[in-house]
Amino acid sequence: MKNIYTNIYTFNKKIVKKTINSLNQGNIISLPTETVYGLAGNAYSKKAINKIFKLKKRPIKNPLIIHYHSMKNAYEDVVFNENFFKLYRKFCPGPITFVLKKKEKSKIHNLATANLNTVAIRFPNHKMIRSILKIVNFPLAMPSANISSNLSPVSAFDVFDEFKKKLDIIIDGGQSRIGIESTVVDLTSTPRILRPGIISSKEIRENLKINLSRKRSNIKSPGMMKKHYYPGIPVVLGSRPINPKDAYIVFGKKYRNKENYFNLSKRSDLKEAASKLYKVMRTIKKKGFKKIFVSKIPNYGIGIAINDRIKRSAK
Numbered sequence: 001m002k003n004i005y006t007n008i009y010t011f012n013k014k015i016v017k018k019t020i021n022s023l024n025q026g027n028i029i030s031l032p033t034e035t036v037y038g039l040a041g042n043a044y045s046k047k048a049i050n051k052i053f054k055l056k057k058r059p060i061k062n063p064l065i066i067h068y069h070s071m072k073n074a075y076e077d078v079v080f081n082e083n084f085f086k087l088y089r090k091f092c093p094g095p096i097t098f099v100l101k102k103k104e105k106s107k108i109h110n111l112a113t114a115n116l117n118t119v120a121i122r123f124p125n126h127k128m129i130r131s132i133l134k135i136v137n138f139p140l141a142m143p144s145a146n147i148s149s150n151l152s153p154v155s156a157f158d159v160f161d162e163f164k165k166k167l168d169i170i171i172d173g174g175q176s177r178i179g180i181e182s183t184v185v186d187l188t189s190t191p192r193i194l195r196p197g198i199i200s201s202k203e204i205r206e207n208l209k210i211n212l213s214r215k216r217s218n219i220k221s222p223g224m225m226k227k228h229y230y231p232g233i234p235v236v237l238g239s240r241p242i243n244p245k246d247a248y249i250v251f252g253k254k255y256r257n258k259e260n261y262f263n264l265s266k267r268s269d270l271k272e273a274a275s276k277l278y279k280v281m282r283t284i285k286k287k288g289f290k291k292i293f294v295s296k297i298p299n300y301g302i303g304i305a306i307n308d309r310i311k312r313s314a315k
């Protein structure tokens, strides 16, 4: 059979060179991170940012996360504060995104930040993207590598499913270890979680030794979009399927093995469940099931992030 995945590359010196050249020219490529795969482009380049929004069909009001190798690289773009230092020391590089005030002299293109005076920054923890961030002379604007409102991709093949040959380079870094997007925390005033993730609000609270704000965000974010994390077929919560053509996502050892049952974690491990969620949803769609029913998943710690994504996928 003919190999259709000609734009998926394994990581080596040659592809690093090709990737850097492509990014330097303002092109967009896909890179693996520990959370989900991203669509990367030069955050200082209008051409690159425009391309990202076009490719993703993303509403221009929805700002991008800017990715750096380490703290010193972000110094010119954002205003650091004590809470940022504490969380950076504890969790970075890692699956957490900080919203900070944008510096006036910052070169990040206004389109990338949707004209806000804040910037979301992240330091991803995956050796491939880290080696690229170390070489380029600019940070990478990088949303998840999916068409807006679809599920985020957790493998190079998922990215291919979203964009086919519209990308010249998709780097294959294997299955994303964490499998859901980073925790987004606003640090511009009393710290507040804007998007739950693997790093829980409890961990953040304990590290900062202060209570987080529970005020609702008025910033336009995907959380406010009606349809998000949509797997392509209806998702139903709180009941079990009767029709064998419908799939059932379950959690824990009490469920039997059945053709249409997909267990996120037999040993009731929430971390394992998060890492499997998007992958399982994509598999179910591919196998031709008509609907996805989802059983109850504990709503604490990482479970909060999992339930957040499931709820949105059912909207």
Ligand code: TXA
Pocket (backbone or CB within 6 Å): 033, 035, 036, 037, 038, 039, 062, 063, 064, 065, 097, 099, 113, 116, 118, 119, 120, 122, 124, 142, 143, 144, 145, 180, 181, 182, 184, 194, 195, 219, 220, 221, 222, 223
């Ligand atoms: O794990 C991740 O964060 C992945 C990987 C690729 O790094 N990226 C990702 O990006 O999930 P995206 O574009 O799919 O989600 C970015 C989120 C959105 O909810 C967006 O509204 C929010 O970050 N965001 C970006 N800039 C912001 C800002 N200045 N203020 C508030 N929210 C912001």
Ligand code: MG
Pocket (backbone or CB within 6 Å): 143, 144, 152, 222
């Ligand atoms: Mg996304």
